[in-house]
Amino acid sequence: MSKTTVPAIAGWYTMDAGNPHLIGTRCKECGSYFFPKLTTYCRNPACDSDEFEEVQLSNRGHVWSYTNASYKPPEPFIAADPFVPYAIAAVRLDHEKMIVLGQVVEGIGVENLKVGQEMRLVLETLHEDGDQTKVIWKWKPV
Amino acid sequence: MSQDIAILGVGMHPWGKWGRNFVEYGVAAARVALKDAGVAWKDIQFVSGAATMRCGYPGYVAGATFAQALGWNGCEVNTSYAACASGSQALAAARTKILSGQCDVALVIGADTTPKGFLAPAKGYRPEDPDWVRFYIGITNPTYFALYARRRIDVYGDTLEDFAAVKLKNAEHGSHNPNARYRKLFTREDVAASPMVADPLRLMDICATSDGGAAIIVSSLEYAKKIGKGNAPRIAAISTVTPAFANELVEMPDIATDSAAVVDARSFRAAVPAKAYEEAGVSPRDISLAEVYDLSTALELDWIEDLQLAPRGEAAKLLRAGDTRVGGRIPVNASGGLACFGEAVPAQALAQVCELTWQLRGQAEGRQVAHAKVGITANQGLFGHGSSVIVKK
Incomplete structure (x- = not known):
């Protein structure tokens, strides 16, 4: 029996496997973007808005910096056994002018990355949970 | 007054x-x-x-x-x-x-x-807490130190040898400090042989907890x-400013930064000492020595620039010239820094001030900065807390 694919964190990204987007919000008054979603009071100190619209953030950007996790992180991270190191990228979204961190897809190490290169958002397994596969956003070189 | x-x-x-x-x-x-x-x-x-x-x-x-x-x-x-x-x-x-x-x-x-x-968050499934989420997706504190370090390599041309040189310098300083936890001298080979934690940082590039x-x-x-x-050293400034929106650079352990789409980006780490200089009426040229929060070797170089002791991207030049060692033009972490202490969070900012006090009194035996008159500290921690203290004669 095949496993069901579900989001590891519901509501943070679209589950459109071919062209996923992070879901943020945009202040209706000043236009600032927020991720994770902000729905209470705008954090721009010059803006007193409390109205936001949900928006899909750009799913492409450029590497601001990158690293990897050579050691198994503590809980709540759920590691494969044996632990497989993974790369991490901080990617700047040009339109939103913000940097979003995430794992880099399996099989791409730091030796394949450089500051400034273009990346796109994909969905990939974070961990298995019973009969479910929990997926998360990851960055993949274009 | x-x-x-x-x-x-x-x-x-x-x-x-x-x-x-x-x-x-x-x-x-x-x-x-x-x-x-x-x-x-x-x-x-x-x-x-x-x-x-x-x-x-x-x-x-x-x-x-x-x-x-x-x-x-x-x-x-x-x-x-x-x-x-x-x-x-x-x-x-x-x-x-x-x-x-x-x-x-x-x-x-x-x-x-x-x-x-590793410092880890409270247990349970708590997706409403972004700090919990970053651990869930495998992003720990060393990730951030490594992101800064990698930028120094790719953008400024710093090298792994530069980072190791920070460790060697601080180990030399700390070997003369009776309050330091690690008082052993190290070689470049020791640093290179220590296990990789978060590329490009190895275990010996990252501070311990103490x-x-x-x-x-x-x-x-x-x-x-x-x-x-009446001649005791004086505290001339204490800066504890928050970041200013839009904090677009990765300077705190968040999943995503502020958006600078409608407001210009501003650096938090640079703002912390800037307020201290302003409050004390002191310029970076007046500084005799600095105690900075070297959570990693590479971060010490970032701090040197945030303290305006070197233009952005040029801290490694000071390091290579020997300027930042005791005996150099502007010694940094004469105490040995976090490299030799490890971090004891609520005591650490005070420990920095203790070192400046001993230095300004001329009591830092074995690591004394000659003619020390004005010292500055800098540190930054979780979620918008940072500080900088200026001590003068």
Whole structure:
């Protein structure tokens, strides 16, 4: 029996496997973007808005910096056994002018990355949970 | 009217992994500081404790906990929690009390007993907490140090040899510091042989967590004169500013930064010392030495630029020229820094001020910076807490 694919964190990204987007919000008054979603009071100190619209953030950007996790992180991270190191990228979204961190897809190490290169958002397994596969956003070189 | 306060005494319990109650380290440090100041515990009018917050760990009642352990004396008390800047906020609370005339002499104190391994969030499935989410997706604190380090390599041309040179320099400094936990000298080969934690940073590039305690006795200038310490080093500035929107650069352990789509981006790390310079009326050219928060070797280089001791991207030039070692033009982390201490969060910002005090008094045996007149500290911790203190003769 095949496993069901579900989001590891519901509501943070679209589950459109071919062209996923992070879901943020945009202040209706000043236009600032927020991720994770902000729905209470705008954090721009010059803006007193409390109205936001949900928006899909750009799913492409450029590497601001990158690293990897050579050691198994503590809980709540759920590691494969044996632990497989993974790369991490901080990617700047040009339109939103913000940097979003995430794992880099399996099989791409730091030796394949450089500051400034273009990346796109994909969905990939974070961990298995019973009969479910929990997926998360990851960055993949274009 | 002068906004300065006097540093009458400083004291530390050596850093290590002692595994005892944090109160013991704090009291030991306080006793050393009181003796150094020549002030009796019964004369202390205000205890300002720097706290840690660790899932039910009782450090958050630091002020009263230390006051009880020293023997209740009926003085007023305060507790400050601000991550790595806790000590500076406790110091700022004491300064406010002194400058407003509500007290003459205060004890500022911080101590910690740290758990082993990675610092991790509280358990459970808590997706509403972004800090929990970043651990869930596998992003730990060293990730951030490594992102900064990698940018230095790719953008400024820094090398792994530069990072190792920071470690070697600080190890040399710390080998002369009796309060440092690590006092061994290292070679480039030692650093290169240590395991990779978060590329490009190896274990020896990243600071450990430690147990330790630090205490400072501060007073009004009038009180200092009255007890014959009119020439004691003075605190000329304490900056504890928050970031300013839009904090677009990755400077805090978040999943995503502010959006600078409609407001210009501003750097937090640079803002912290900038406020201290402004408050003290001191320029980066006046600085004799700096104690900075080297959570990683590469981060020391970022701080040198944030402190405006070198233009952006050029800190490694100072390092390579030997400028940042004791004996050089602008020594950085003469104490040995976090590389030799490891981080004891609520004590660390105070430990930086202790070192500047010894340096300005000419008592830093084996690591003394010649003619030290003005020193600056800088640190930054979780979620918008950072501090910078300027101490002058």
